[in-house]
Amino acid sequence: MKTRLSKTEAREKIEEFFKREDFTSEEIKKMKRMAMKFNIRLDGKRKLFCKKCLSRLRGKTRVSKTHKTVECGICGERNKFKIK
Numbered sequence: 001m002k003t004r005l006s007k008t009e010a011r012e013k014i015e016e017f018f019k020r021e022d023f024t025s026e027e028i029k030k031m032k033r034m035a036m037k038f039n040i041r042l043d044g045k046r047k048l049f050c051k052k053c054l055s056r057l058r059g060k061t062r063v064s065k066t067h068k069t070v071e072c073g074i075c076g077e078r079n080k081f082k083i084k
């Protein structure tokens with residue numbers, strides 16, 4: 001890679017990426033790496049993909065008082081998110 005990104009550019013790229021309807025685990029890995037490199041917090045975007053298989057998270061959602069759990073439709077992993 002010859003282009004060096006600034007933090008702002010990296011953030012824009014990440015924003016753009018997560019607007020997409022679909023993505024592969026490979027692409028997620030790249031985005032996570034980029035976010036880490038630039039110290040960008042993914043926060044809300046973490047809800048968009050499964051923490052185990054990294055595919056787009058679609059599945060059953062269960063909500064408790066403190067957490068929201070989304071069961072991954074692909075690998076069955078329960079992704080837990082705190083409710084703010």
Ligand SMILES: [Zn+2]
Pocket residue numbers: 050051052053054055072073074075076077
């Ligand atoms: Zn999964």
